[in-house]
Amino acid sequence: MIEIKNMSAYYGRVQSLHSVSLSLDSGRIYAVLGANGAGKTTLLRSILGLVQATGTVRLLGEDISSLPAFQRSQRGIAIVPEGRRLFSDFTVEENLRIGTINRNDFSQIETDIEELCEIFPILKKRFHQPSRNLSGGEGQMLALSRALLSNPKLLLLDEPSVGLMPIAVSSIFKMVEQICRKKKLTVLLVEQNAKKALQISDYAAILEQGTLTFEGDVALLQSDERLKAAYLGGH
Ligand code: ATP
Numbered sequence: 148m149i150e151i152k153n154m155s156a157y158y159g160r161v162q163s164l165h166s167v168s169l170s171l172d173s174g175r176i177y178a179v180l181g182a183n184g185a186g187k188t189t190l191l192r193s194i195l196g197l198v199q200a201t202g203t204v205r206l207l208g209e210d211i212s213s214l215p216a217f218q219r220s221q222r223g224i225a226i227v228p229e230g231r232r233l234f235s236d237f238t239v240e241e242n243l244r245i246g247t248i249n250r251n252d253f254s255q256i257e258t259d260i261e262e263l264c265e266i267f268p269i270l271k272k273r274f275h276q277p278s279r280n281l282s283g284g285e286g287q288m289l290a291l292s293r294a295l296l297s298n299p300k301l302l303l304l305d306e307p308s309v310g311l312m313p314i315a316v317s318s319i320f321k322m323v324e325q326i327c328r329k330k331k332l333t334v335l336l337v338e339q340n341a342k343k344a345l346q347i348s349d350y351a352a353i354l355e356q357g358t359l360t361f362e363g364d365v366a367l368l369q370s371d372e373r374l375k376a377a378y379l380g381g382h
Contacts, residue, residue: 148171148172148173148206148207148300148333149171149194149205149206149207149301149333150170150171150203150204151167151168151169151170151171151194151202151203152168152202152204153166153167153202153203154166154167154168154190154193154200154203154204155167155200155201155202156186156189156192156193156198156199156201156357157198157199157200158198162357163186163189163198163357164186164193164200165356165357165358166202166358167186167190167202167354167357167358167359168359169359169362171301171335172333173300173331173333174327174328174331174332174333175333175334176323176324176327176333176336176347176348176349177333177335177336177348177349178337178338178341178344178345178348178350178351178352179191179335179337179352179353179354180338180341180344180351180352180353180354181354181355182355183339185354185355185356186356186357187305187337187354188229188306189357190337191226191305191335191337194219194301194303194335195216195226196211196215197216204219206222206223206300207223207300220297223298223299223300223301224299224301224303225294225295225299225302225303226294226302226305227287227291227293227304227307228305229306229309229337231286231287231289231290232290233279233286233289233290233293234278235278235279236277236279237277237278238274239270239273239274239275239276239278239289240275242278243260243270243289244296246292246293246294246295246296246297247296248297249297250296250297250298256296259295259296260296263292263295263296266292266322266326267288267292267322269285269288270285270288270289270292273285283310283311283312283315284311287307287311287315288322291307291319291322291326295326295330299332301333301334302334303334304323304334304335304337304338305337306337306339307320307323307336307338308320308338308339308340309339316343317343320344320347321347324347341378342379342380345368345369345379348365349364349365350362350363350364350365351364351365351368353368353374361374
């Protein structure tokens with residue numbers, strides 16, 4: 148579904164990703180784990196075309212490596228960035244509609260908005276209120292819904308648990324899993340909260356100083372004592 152080959156990324160002269168190759172199957176959730184500064188966000192930004200990068204990205208067989216970010220997003224890559232990046236003065240509805248900007252199936256858009264409001268009733272309740280009134284967890288639901296409204300094939304989630312209470316983290320992760328399974332979305336989930344991320348993931352990838360040092364199914368990671376100790380606190 149998506150093939151990343153030999154991807155290296157640079158901030159000026161500093162190289163932050165070193166020849167990362169990763170192949171993602173349709174409808175699967177991939178957790179990307181790693182210490183602070185390991186290159187997780189850079190990987191997401193490189194896939195989207197927001198960082199100077201070399202290597203190739205193929206989406207459904209099409210080489211999109213030379214496309215600018217807006218065309219990659221039109222091809223079906225959406226991101227929920229770290230910190231959510233909502234338009235705080237815009238209403239919940241306006242934030243949601245930003246996600247639909249590349250769509251013209253207008254009646255389906257309304258159905259999709261209604262469906263998301265059923266999944267996340269708080270969005271309906273606050274529909275006409277500015278998004279700054281939302282709590283962290285509610286804001287995360289809005290950011291996720293906005294990304295889903297672009298009808299992505301690949302959803303990039305950057306640290307969705309940051310700043311949330313454990314109970315909000317659990318409910319967001321549960322929703323991510325349900326929605327992704329239902330819509331057969333491919334998800335790349337960058338998370339510091341490795342245990343939570345692995346609970347909903349099929350596969351895991353580990354980045355260490357910009358290099359991919361592990362890729363495989365979650366059970367394989369959990370059976371590796373060294374990786375378990377490093378990323379899951381040894382439990
Ligand atoms: P965290 O978990 O702390 O968010 P991360 O794994 O997402 O970390 P990145 O944000 O991808 O890591 O950063 C990878 C490396 O690139 C780090 O050494 C970081 O300092 C560097 N870096 C990130 N953004 C920039 C930038 N805009 N300019 C220069 N260097 C950057």
